[in-house]
Amino acid sequence: MYSDNDSDHVLLDPVIPEVVSTNEQMHVPIDSLIMALKNKAVLSAISNALATVLMPQIHEEIKATVQHLGMKVKVLEHKVSEKEREIDILKEKVDELEQYSRREAIRISGIEERDGESTDELVVKVGKLVGVDIQASDINRSHRVGHPSNYKDEPRPIIVRFRGYYTKKSFVKGRGRLKQIATKVKLTTSQRTNKSSDNNDTTNHNDDFDLESVPLEMRRNPVYINDDLTQKRSKLAAIARRLFKEGKIQGTWVADGIIFVKK
Structure with missing residues (x-):
């Protein structure tokens, strides 16, 4: 049914x-x-045919993409360059401000370290050597800088911040005396050594100098006074000194944190 x-x-x-x-x-x-x-020849023919048809289009698309990305890269590079310039300007301003904050500070190097020392008292003694009469109250702060392990062959420097700029300026102005004192200390010490080995030699070529006027901590090494520079300026000053030693410049000096070079 x-x-x-x-x-x-x-x-x-x-x-x-x-x-x-x-x-x-x-x-x-x-x-x-x-x-x-499954035939390689057939596959190759198909592949070549597709390549002939598609490759120009793919090439144009890739070219357009690369050009677009290239323009983006140029824009970004320009922005990066602008930012780098801005950063450099800001770094310069920060360095200037940091150096200005140190305008009342100096660094004293060459003073022997002793247990229980008072760096304020040492600074007052240095003041007498350079012809600046100050009291501990004229010092805002003083202390050794650097880790002892980094200064095995020499004493650590003393950083001093005075209460007034002109006190600092007076120290810097009188630092030339320290070089003269170092020369006289060396000469007097040498004469005393010679006298001890030859009692018949009583000649003193340094009669006007009193070795006892120089504190013991300041006799072994020459004492130097320098501006307290920022890290950047310290490196530049070191480069300038090296160039001077190599005879590539005629001289270099620092005044109020500014590094000068004489070609």
Whole structure:
């Protein structure tokens, strides 16, 4: 028996064999295509054909992308250069401000270290040597700088901050006396050594100098007074001194934190 849909089944019955037959016939070209794609020559030909068609378009797209990115890079490089200039300007201003904050400070090097020492008292003694009469009350603060392990062969320098700029300026102005004193100390010490080895030699070529006027802490090493410079300016001053020693410049000096060079 057939239901109401039996008429549909009747109509489809002759069609199904035809579809199956057509599908079986299609297997032949599909199989051939699969076999062809396994052939390297065929794949190479297809690849070359695709490359010929697609490569110009890909090249143009890559070129446009590179140009776009190149423009972005140039813009960013310009911005970076501007920021670097701004940073350099700010660094200069910071260095100037830091140096200005040190305008009342000096560094004294060459004074021997002793246990229980008072750096304020040592500064007062140095003042007498350079012709500046000061009291401990004229000193805002003084102390040794640097770790002892970094100064095994020499005493650590003393940094001094005075209460007034002109006191500092007077110390710097009179520091030339320290060089003369160091020379006289060396000469007097040498004479005393010679006298002890030759009692017949009583000649004194340094009669006007009293060695006892120089504190013991300041006899072994020459004492120097310098401006308290920022790290940047200290490096520049060191470079200038090296150039002077090498004979590449005629002279160099520091005044109020400014490094001068004579070519």
